[in-house]
Amino acid sequence: MSSFHNPEADTDRFRFRLGFAAVFVLLCFAVLLGRFIWLQVIQHDFYRTRAEDNRIALIPIVPNRGVITDRNGVVLARNYSAFTLEITPSQAGNLDETISALSEVIEILPKDRKRFKRLLDEAKNFESIPIRTRLSDEEVARFAAQRYRFPGVEVKARLFRQYPLGHVASHAIGYIGRITDRDLKWIEDAEKTANYKGTDHIGKTGLEQHYEFELHGITGYEQVEIDAGGRALRSLKRIPPVSGNNLQLTLDAKLQEITEKAFGDRKGALVAIEPETGGILALVSTPTYDPNLFVDGITPDNWKELNEHPDKPMINRTINGAYPPGSTFKPFMALGALELGKRTPGQAIADPGYFNFGNHQFRDDKKGGHGMVDMYKSIVHSCDTYYYMLANDMGIDMISKFMGSIGFGSKTGIDLGKDDSGESRGVLPSPEWKKQRFKRPEQQKWYAGETISIGIGQGYNAYTPIQLASATATLANNGVMFRPHLVRNIVDTRSGEKRPVEPQPLRDLGWKQKNLEVIHRAMIGVNKEGTGARAFAGAEYTVGGKTGTAQVFSLKGSQYKESAIKKNLRDHALYIAYAPMDKPKIALAVLVENGGFGAQSAAPIARMVLDYYLLGKLPKGAANEDDAAVEDDGE
Numbered sequence: 316m317s318s319f320h321n322p323e324a325d326t327d328r329f330r331f332r333l334g335f336a337a338v339f340v341l342l343c344f345a346v347l348l349g350r351f352i353w354l355q356v357i358q359h360d361f362y363r364t365r366a367e368d369n370r371i372a373l374i375p376i377v378p379n380r381g382v383i384t385d386r387n388g389v390v391l392a393r394n395y396s397a398f399t400l401e402i403t404p405s406q407a408g409n410l411d412e413t414i415s416a417l418s419e420v421i422e423i424l425p426k427d428r429k430r431f432k433r434l435l436d437e438a439k440n441f442e443s444i445p446i447r448t449r450l451s452d453e454e455v456a457r458f459a460a461q462r463y464r465f466p467g468v469e470v471k472a473r474l475f476r477q478y479p480l481g482h483v484a485s486h487a488i489g490y491i492g493r494i495t496d497r498d499l500k501w502i503e504d505a506e507k508t509a510n511y512k513g514t515d516h517i518g519k520t521g522l523e524q525h526y527e528f529e530l531h532g533i534t535g536y537e538q539v540e541i542d543a544g545g546r547a548l549r550s551l552k553r554i555p556p557v558s559g560n561n562l563q564l565t566l567d568a569k570l571q572e573i574t575e576k577a578f579g580d581r582k583g584a585l586v587a588i589e590p591e592t593g594g595i596l597a598l599v600s601t602p603t604y605d606p607n608l609f610v611d612g613i614t615p616d617n618w619k620e621l622n623e624h625p626d627k628p629m630i631n632r633t634i635n636g637a638y639p640p641g642s643t644f645k646p647f648m649a650l651g652a653l654e655l656g657k658r659t660p661g662q663a664i665a666d667p668g669y670f671n672f673g674n675h676q677f678r679d680d681k682k683g684g685h686g687m688v689d690m691y692k693s694i695v696h697s698c699d700t701y702y703y704m705l706a707n708d709m710g711i712d713m714i715s716k717f718m719g720s721i722g723f724g725s726k727t728g729i730d731l732g733k734d735d736s737g738e739s740r741g742v743l744p745s746p747e748w749k750k751q752r753f754k755r756p757e758q759q760k761w762y763a764g765e766t767i768s769i770g771i772g773q774g775y776n777a778y779t780p781i782q783l784a785s786a787t788a789t790l791a792n793n794g795v796m797f798r799p800h801l802v803r804n805i806v807d808t809r810s811g812e813k814r815p816v817e818p819q820p821l822r823d824l825g826w827k828q829k830n831l832e833v834i835h836r837a838m839i840g841v842n843k844e845g846t847g848a849r850a851f852a853g854a855e856y857t858v859g860g861k862t863g864t865a866q867v868f869s870l871k872g873s874q875y876k877e878s879a880i881k882k883n884l885r886d887h888a889l890y891i892a893y894a895p896m897d898k899p900k901i902a903l904a905v906l907v908e909n910g911g912f913g914a915q916s917a918a919p920i921a922r923m924v925l926d927y928y929l930l931g932k933l934p935k936g937a938a939n940e941d942d943a944a945v946e947d948d949g950e
Contacts, residue, residue, distance in 0.1 A: 378534055380559050395474065521732065560805050565803045696846070731801065741779050744769060887910060
C-alpha cells in the first residue's frame, strides 16, 4: 500500500511552526527586555538604594546621658567610663566555644551569659555585644596578654551611670535600668523609636524617668561598609551623637543628707518647699536604697532583699504614702472656719474633755478638758473638742470643698516619674467619695457622726506628705499656691544655655489677711508655749508650726499606751512648719511612721532641718525618739 505526500502542505506546516517558534522566542526576549528595562531603568533608583543599604550599615552611637546636679552644683547623677569585654559575632566563630575559652581568662557569670544571649537576639551580626562590663585593670591586662587567641573579641570603653551620693535623694533622682517591652511601647507612643536605636538603658523612676527625653540626648550614627557575610570592612562616615541636657535641681543635697540622717533607722517622709516658687528643697523617704544597684541590672539577691524588706524601701512615701494628717489638719480647719464665717477668733467654747454626739462620746486627749478655748488656744494646745464642734457646725460638704481648694485629695503634679502616674491622690472624704468607694448601699451613706473625726484629721482623711507640705507652703505664702517641682534649670550641653523651669502658680485662694494673721500668730504660739515648745526652745528665728499624732488603728475607747502596743501599730508622728515668719523661705511637713507623738519624734527633725537651712548649723547627731519629752497634750 503506498502513501502520497503533499510537499506544499508539509512546507506550509513547517513554516507555520517555525514562525510560531520565532514569535514565541521574540515574545520571550521582549518580556526579558521589558523586565530588564523595568529593573535597570524605571526601578533603577529603588534597587540601587536597596543594594547600597545591603552594602552600607548604620551603627548607632549612643549619646552621653545628661548630668543631674543640686542647686549648688553638687553632682547627683553622672556618667563614668569603664572597660567592657565585647564580642562581634560575625568575626568570633563559634560563640559557645569562644565564651567558654574567655571564661578561663576572665570570670563570666551565668547572668552575663544570659544577658549576652538576649542582646545577641536583638543585635545585628556586625555589632559588638558586651559579655562582661566594668572590667578591672587586672582583668584588662589578663585579656590583653591573650588577645591573639580571640578573634572578634576586644575591650572597649563605655559610659556607665553613677550616683555618687548613693542612697541620698534616691527617691527623687530615681534610677536607670535596661529597656523592657513596656518601655519600648512608651518610646514608640512618643515617636522616639529612631532616637533610641542602640540604647540599652532608660530612666525607670523619679527625675530619671520624668525627664528621660531631655537627659537621653540625640543618637549618632556611623556608616560602615559590610560584605555579603555581614562583616564590617571600613567606616565611611560618622555622625557624632549629641549629649543629653543637664538638670540643675532646686534640691539642696546637704540639706537632703542631713535630713536622711536625722531619721536614723525610722520609717517616714519629709518634704521641704520654697513657698514663693514651689521649688523642692528636700524630698526624703526613708528607708532609702542605693540606685547604683540598678545601673547594670540588679542581682536577684539584691532585688529580693529590696522587694521583700518589711519596711518597703522602694516605696516613695512622699508621693505614694497616704496618712491621716492628725492635728496638723487643725490650722486649715480654723482658717476655713474664719473664711467661711463659721467662727471668729475670740469665739470660745467650754471644753469638758469630750464632745457628745448622739450615743457616741468623742474624747479629747486631755482628761478633764482645756476649760474655755478660743481659736488661738485650740491650735496652740491642740484641743480636739474645739474641732469636734467645729466639724459638726461646718458639715462635711463645706470641709471637703475648702480642703480641696488647698490641694488635699488631688495630685500635686510634681515632676517625678512618668507624668503623674506614680503619685497618689490620697483621700479627701465627702459623700460623693463614699458613694464611689463602697459597693453596698448601706456603706455608701454618709453619717453625720463621721464628720466629727474629720475635724481632727482622723476618720477617712488620708493625704500624702507632699500634699501636706504643699498646703503648708500655701499657708506660708498667704494663699498663693505653686506647683511643687524639683528642676530649676535645664542646661543645654552644647551651648551651656540654661532654660529655666519657671515657677508655676496654680491659684491665689484670696484668703483675708486678717484671718491669715490669726493662724500665723497661733502657729507661732505652738512653738513658744504649746506642743512644739520643747523642740524649738532657743531657736534664733521665729517659726510657725503644728504638731500632730495620727492613729494607725482605733483604740475603741481604750487609753493609748505606747509601750503596750506593737511598734507597727503605734501612732504616726507629724509636724508642719514654716520660717522665718516675716518672710518664709522654707515650709515643710514631717511624718515619722509609728513614731508616737509629733512633738516627740517629728518636731526635732524639723528643728534640725530649719537650723541648717536658715542658720547653717550642722546637727550634732540624728534625732533620737527618746530625746524629747512629750509636750503638753501629747501632740
